[in-house]
Amino acid sequence: MADGTKDAGSSNQMWGGRFASGPDAIMEEINASIGFDKKLYAQDIRGSIAHATMLAKQGIISAEDKDKIVQGLNTILSEIEAGRFEFSRKLEDIHMNIEARLATLIGPAAGRLHTARSRNDQVALDFRLWVKEELVRTDAALTDLIAALLDKAQEHADTVMPGFTHLQTAQPVTFGHHCMAYVEMFGRDRSRVRHAIDHMDECPIGAAALAGTGFRIDRHMTAEALGFRSPTRNSIDTVSDRDFALEFLSVASICAVHLSRFAEEIVIWSTPQFGFIRLSDAFSTGSSIMPQKKNPDAAELVRAKTGRINGSLVALLTIMKGLPLAYSKDMQEDKEQVFDAAENLELAIAAMAGMVRDMTVRVDRMRAAAGSGFSTATDLADWLVREAGLPFRDAHHVTGRAVALAEQKACDLADLSLDDLKSIHDAITEKVFDVLTVDASVASRTSFGGTAPSEVRKQIAWWRGRN
Helix, strand or coil, rough: CHHHHHHHHHHHHHHCHCCCCHHHHHHHHCCCCHHHHHHHHHHHHHHHHHHHHHHHHHCCCCCHHHHHHHHHHHHHHHHCCCCCCCCHHCCCCCHHHHHHHHHHHHHHHHHHHHCCHHHHHHHHHHHHHHHHHHHHHHHHHHHHHHHHHHHHEEEECCCEEEEEEEEEEEEEEEEEHHHHHHCCCHHEEEEEHHHHHHHEECCCCCCCCCCCCCCCCHHHHHHHHCCEEEEECCHHHHHCHHHHHHHHHHHHHHHHHHHHHHHHHHHHCCCCCCCCCECCCCCCEEECCCCCCCCCCHHHHHHHHHHHHHHHHHHHHHEEEEEEEECHHCCCHHHHHHHHHHHHHHHHHHHHHHHHHHHHEEHHHHHHHHHHHHEEEEEEEEHHHHHHHCHHHHHHHHHHHHHHHHHCCCCHHHHCCHHHCCCCCCCCCHHHHCCCCHHHHHHHHCCCCCEEEEEEEHHHHHHHHCC
């Protein structure tokens, strides 16, 4: 007995304190998914009700058993939502937890629910329903963010600011135009969301384990009951497919990149060196040691969450890349990535919409910066082409000499005298000063999609009609 005790102790040390009971405990730990897939409870119950209803209509189970199943499932739904349901790790996942509770509630009739289906098509259904519903929420969140940007763009259609390339002053633009650039980005994100919903609008239930079923089920009935356009068309692909999850993560990652770019600009703009905007205390924090600090933490956290969301996409791509058809247990690792990305994307979009509405735009600081760095140089070159008939490359050279002279005199282009400009090219006249102000510059950019306030307002009106 002493030897046996020693062996048991050695086994415990080998497996470690958490796995004191040996390999069985490790298997339970690695196999259980109830800790995260319980999030699918509503979709699982909804799918089971639709499946039971179809089975009864097809005469595969009795109407009496169907009624018991539906009543029992609704009871379980109420228990879960009230926080009274006890989830068991020993039952592995949400499907078995609900099925076990159903058996306790209604007896043998519960065993008929799993007729003509497998956990393979069941989880494919639950997860697809959840992702589809999450995309609908993402659509609404992006619509709200776009509305916030449209309001800000409308308010600042005339507010001039420097436009940048390489983060160097390039040409004057309007803040309204800059906001509308993000409307375009988030509009594309919303379009991708809607396309993703369309792509996944096929119902998996009825594919069973991988080969379909010999029961005379009506997959079109369950598809319609669950709000899908149609059932899936290949049972092997149905249980193997996680494209819908990958597409969600891809859409989320692209959207997160857009959010991160905007967050970066908010961080830059709110620095004392730029001073283009102020965020209220609602989206800022102070320093524990420096009382003068006001940190744009909300923007920084949005920027950081992009790495987390992108990581989820890479993780699931890696999980799926080498799997043979059909279902493999590896696919259990899909949900945590999607759940985490969805939660963080929702939060990031909401935070960005809040910051857009919250920010105070410092029009004076933007205007002062708009004329810096010889931002109207291109306007001078265009004027030389338009009014003096110079080829653009010659006009570019003349303008470069004017910029050099202004640098030498430590002034802006508009502050050079006419004699100064004529010394560079005698075709320059007094009229050139009409294009050297930032207001004249932005007002002239009336090409479709340009920064002119009149054009910005047209684009705002178009988006409001679409939104």
